Amino acid sequence: NTVTRRQDYAPPAFWIDIVHLTFDLEPTKTRVLNKMVLRRNPDVPAQPLRLDGDELNLARVMLAGQGCSFRMEGETLVLENVPEGTEPFELEVFTTCNPEKNSKLMGLFMSGGDFFTQCEAEGFRRITYFLDRPDVMATYTVTLRADKARYPVLLSNGNLVDEGDLEGGRHFATWHDPFKKPSYLFAVVAGQLVAREQRITTRAGREHLLQVYVRPGDLDQTEHAMNSLIHSVLWDEARFGLALDLDRFMVVATSDFNAGAMENKGLNIFNTKYVLAKASTATDADFDAVESVIGHEYFHNWTGDRVTCRDWFQLSLKEGLTVFRDQEFSQDLAGTPSARAVKRIQDVINLRAAQFPEDAGPMAHPVRPDEYLEISNFYTTTIYEKGAEVVRMYQTLVGRDGFRKGMDLYFQRHDGQAVTCDDFAAAMADANPDSELARLLPQFKRWYSQAGTPVVKAQGQYNAAARTYTLTLSQSCAATPGQPHKAPFVIPVRMGLVGADGRDLPLQLDHWQRPVEGSHTLVLTEPTATYTFVGVDSEPVPSLLRGFSAPVDLEWEATPEQLLHLLANDSDPFSRWEAGQRLALRTAIEQIAASAGATSAAPLNDAYLAALRTVLRHPDLDAAFKALVLTLPDEDYIADQLDVVDPQRIHAVCDAMALQLATALQADWAWAFEEHQHTGAYSPDPVSAGRRELAGLALHQLCLAATHGGELVWPGRAYQRFKDAGNMTDRLNALSALVGSGHDLAGRALQRYYELFRHEPLALDKWFSLQARAPDRGGNVLPQVRALLKHPDFSLRTPNRARSLVFSFCHGNPAAFHRADAAGYAFWADRVLELDAINPQVAARLARAMDSWARLAEPYRSAAREAIARVAAKPSLSNDVREVVTRSLA
Ligand code: B3K
Numbered sequence: 041n042t043v044t045r046r047q048d049y050a051p052p053a054f055w056i057d058i059v060h061l062t063f064d065l066e067p068t069k070t071r072v073l074n075k076m077v078l079r080r081n082p083d084v085p086a087q088p089l090r091l092d093g094d095e096l097n098l099a100r101v102m103l104a105g106q107g108c109s110f111r112m113e114g115e116t117l118v119l120e121n122v123p124e125g126t127e128p129f130e131l132e133v134f135t136t137c138n139p140e141k142n143s144k145l146m147g148l149f150m151s152g153g154d155f156f157t158q159c160e161a162e163g164f165r166r167i168t169y170f171l172d173r174p175d176v177m178a179t180y181t182v183t184l185r186a187d188k189a190r191y192p193v194l195l196s197n198g199n200l201v202d203e204g205d206l207e208g209g210r211h212f213a214t215w216h217d218p219f220k221k222p223s224y225l226f227a228v229v230a231g232q233l234v235a236r237e238q239r240i241t242t243r244a245g246r247e248h249l250l251q252v253y254v255r256p257g258d259l260d261q262t263e264h265a266m267n268s269l270i271h272s273v274l275w276d277e278a279r280f281g282l283a284l285d286l287d288r289f290m291v292v293a294t295s296d297f298n299a300g301a302m303e304n305k306g307l308n309i310f311n312t313k314y315v316l317a318k319a320s321t322a323t324d325a326d327f328d329a330v331e332s333v334i335g336h337e338y339f340h341n342w343t344g345d346r347v348t349c350r351d352w353f354q355l356s357l358k359e360g361l362t363v364f365r366d367q368e369f370s371q372d373l374a375g376t377p378s379a380r381a382v383k384r385i386q387d388v389i390n391l392r393a394a395q396f397p398e399d400a401g402p403m404a405h406p407v408r409p410d411e412y413l414e415i416s417n418f419y420t421t422t423i424y425e426k427g428a429e430v431v432r433m434y435q436t437l438v439g440r441d442g443f444r445k446g447m448d449l450y451f452q453r454h455d456g457q458a459v460t461c462d463d464f465a466a467a468m469a470d471a472n473p474d475s476e477l478a479r480l481l482p483q484f485k486r487w488y489s490q491a492g493t494p495v496v497k498a499q500g501q502y503n504a505a506a507r508t509y510t511l512t513l514s515q516s517c518a519a520t521p522g523q524p525h526k527a528p529f530v531i532p533v534r535m536g537l538v539g540a541d542g543r544d545l546p547l548q549l550d551h552w553q554r555p556v557e558g559s560h561t562l563v564l565t566e567p568t569a570t571y572t573f574v575g576v577d578s579e580p581v582p583s584l585l586r587g588f589s590a591p592v593d594l595e596w597e598a599t600p601e602q603l604l605h606l607l608a609n610d611s612d613p614f615s616r617w618e619a620g621q622r623l624a625l626r627t628a629i630e631q632i633a634a635s636a637g638a639t640s641a642a643p644l645n646d647a648y649l650a651a652l653r654t655v656l657r658h659p660d661l662d663a664a665f666k667a668l669v670l671t672l673p674d675e676d677y678i679a680d681q682l683d684v685v686d687p688q689r690i691h692a693v694c695d696a697m698a699l700q701l702a703t704a705l706q707a708d709w710a711w712a713f714e715e716h717q718h719t720g721a722y723s724p725d726p727v728s729a730g731r732r733e734l735a736g737l738a739l740h741q742l743c744l745a746a747t748h749g750g751e752l753v754w755p756g757r758a759y760q761r762f763k764d765a766g767n768m769t770d771r772l773n774a775l776s777a778l779v780g781s782g783h784d785l786a787g788r789a790l791q792r793y794y795e796l797f798r799h800e801p802l803a804l805d806k807w808f809s810l811q812a813r814a815p816d817r818g819g820n821v822l823p824q825v826r827a828l829l830k831h832p833d834f835s836l837r838t839p840n841r842a843r844s845l846v847f848s849f850c851h852g853n854p855a856a857f858h859r860a861d862a863a864g865y866a867f868w869a870d871r872v873l874e875l876d877a878i879n880p881q882v883a884a885r886l887a888r889a890m891d892s893w894a895r896l897a898e899p900y901r902s903a904a905r906e907a908i909a910r911v912a913a914k915p916s917l918s919n920d921v922r923e924v925v926t927r928s929l930a
């Protein structure tokens with residue numbers, strides 16, 4: 041119950057070299073025999089052996105084959121009389137645990153009658169007493185014993201070395217993992233599972249067996265996961281020279297899982313959501329998510345497993361790097377420059393939707409945090425997605441080849457070790473000694489130590505007489521909890537100058553010999569810097585932060601004409617998209633600020649609408665990119681730009697903008713729908729997925745227009761498409777078009793959907809989620825969500841189901857959640873408390889729905905505070921939830 045601080049890190053007093061585990065698997069009482077070989081760490085002053093434990097029943101402790109004295113300090117097992125000197129000694133610990141009662145889903149738990157484990161970060165101590173910290177790396181041999189009929193499949197990390205039958209209908213399997221690993225990468229699976237198998241030979245010429253295990257009946261949904269795994273293996277070898285190091289690599293799916301997946305060595309355990317995919321139940325986005333999470337976990341095999349973290353403050357060392365790798369993987373698989381750009385834009389949208397608010401709220405923390413109460417709370421979008429942006433900046437600064445050199449050096453130095461973010465930074469710099477990165481490394485590393493989203497202010501000045509364009513960039517960063525003042529960051533700003541003809545001008549800074557074509561990366565290190573471009577014949581429009589080259593907020597007072605010029609011409613797809621978003625955002629903010637309560641029916645101006653029409657009808661742009669440009673910024677993103685947030689006011693303005701976009705472009709939307717509605721036999725490739733996306737968006741607009749005086753045929757057509765759809769993407773898009781428009785057919789379609797998919801858990805999650813995210817009409821969503829809590833298919837104990845209903849409402853439907861009568865907040869508080877008694881990790885995630893309460897306008901602000909205080913006042917709160925609400929009220 042105490043805070044852990046980074047500066048208090050000390051190496052372990054003991055090492056554990058060898059672990060032999062024997063499990064007798066029983067749902068209510070599993071017996072675990074743990075035989076360890078330990079030795080004192082000679083570098084640390086002598087002290088007692090203290091082993092971590094959590095909710096274990098201790099039956100016996102034997103030291104070197106003899107009974108020995110021990111005592112408990114809370115959950116910690118303390119042995120005073122272990123041998124002196126540094127000779128290895130044997131310790132045997134015999135414990136039992138109750139997997140069936142394990143609703144926290146940490147340690148050994150049951151799902152659908154099968155056994156699974158989750159050990160990261162501190163779950164192994166719920167299986168046996170151990171030095172449960174990532175810098176203690178051991179070799180594991182694991183024997184599993186269980187009833188053969190009930191648990192025919194017995195899996196653990198590494199290679200199967202023995203198996204056979206036992207008395208009484210039981211059997212056993214013994215696994216040996218040749219690689220040393222920290223306890224958080226340990227895994228066990230036992231149950232009735234079947235596998236899709238594939239043998240592959242890699243470039244290096246080595247043969248491997250790939251397996252994807254699922255419950256019987258789900259095998260037809262594993263082809264995409266297997267293909268994604270094969271692509272991952274080949275990609276990591278081709279791009280980073282990192283080969284699969286095991287004969288057998290297994291992926292197993294479970295429908296009860298706190299996270300998305302887990303990179304246990306050789307035995308990845310996945311949430312079914314990121315394994316199972318078939319056209320009839322998974323959308324294009326689901327297919328993409330499977331590909332990227334399969335990639336992510338596989339890439340951890342090197343960035344995480346072979347080289348792991350010294351302590352949990354270094355979490356981004358593996359997570360930021362591995363997210364970067366999975367993003368690059370998805371881009372490389374997407375293929376075309378346009379598809380790559382679409383993926384990049386989606387990643388930026390996600391970063392801004394989740395990480396920017398985190399960095400601006402009570403849970404703001406650096407990429408390498410300084411302290412935590414509960415480490416599970418720090419599996420955040422800052423550690424993951426901002427961490428990935430930091431890694432991306434290395435690549436931007438040293439180039440792709442330089443980055444590869446840095447990776448090579450990192451593995452050369454640290455393979456088999458538990459290391460720090462500093463070690464990674466040093467490898468990158470040392471491999472590129474002449475780079476700007478090497479010169480700026482100490483300052484660059486502020487990205488690890490300072491929280492908050494930097495703001496970069498840009499101002500441009502054209503001087504016709506001198507034919508120069510002067511760009512001034514200034515940076516600042518707001519205070520975050522515990523960090524009142526920030527030192528300047530190293531900010532790579534990729535940019536270009538767009539000429540009147542829409543083409544990039546050659547760029548020549550005043551001290552350069554000759555110009556470069558296209559884009560250039562300015563590296564801002566000072567609070568303010570001025571750059572003078574020479575030989576500029578006519579006034580250009582600057583295109584700044586191309587490709588989103590740094591995780592910053594760009595403040596630029598562009599004129600509407602400048603933004604329209606970029607939207608029409610920018611050669612960088614990210615900046616082009618961004619220009620359109622800025623135009624919409626500006627309109628929204630003006631409207632919100634305008635006379636309170638009076639929302640214009642036509643907030644969007646003609647020039648913007650005409651520009652959108654041009655993009656929509658453009659002959660050369662891809663459908664997926666068009667869909668991004670034609671999607672207005674969402675309510676949360678707009679809220680993040682404001683100092684005082686009135687969610688209902690934002691909602692009213694967004695509604696008006698959405699309706700205007702739907703009606704003003706009705707003919708264009710109809711054209712777009714007709715043009716893109718057929719995609720042939722289903723394939724989740726980026727081109728056909730883009731077409732479905734745009735057709736879906738068009739149908740959404742047409743149904744919205746129809747319920748507001750537009751053409752009446754569309755809801756009927758949407759219903760027809762919903763019924764006839766050959767894939768889930770088209771079906772769900774049609775359904776959400778109906779739900780979004782509030783048309784009467786929505787109810788019928790929802791009913792039909794339920795009947796079709798009531799036995800498909802992942803598809804049913806979408807049904808709950810869609811209703812929780814439905815547009816609020818007179819406060820109808822909350823009562824509907826309350827009714828769904830009582831639905832026979834609803835359970836708070838299954839994280840996916842809890843997320844689909846409760847999180848969708850609290851995190852994903854601002855207008856329905858922020859009610860003037862505070863009923864949304866009361867609902868939130870009740871669910872947080874209810875969930876906390878079941879699964880604290882999931883409860884703490886839900887608790888974060890209130891992160892931005894302090895910026896709310898009244899009456900929301902006071903009501904929100906009261907709801908948080910009510911949660912905080914509960915005496916038996918978990919560390920997880922307590923940390924979130926305490927920070928929130930601080
Ligand atoms: N490393 C795991 C995260 C486990 C979450 C623990 N609370 C998944 C991943 O990032 O790949």
Ligand code: ZN
Pocket residue numbers: 336340358359362
């Ligand atoms: Zn990860």
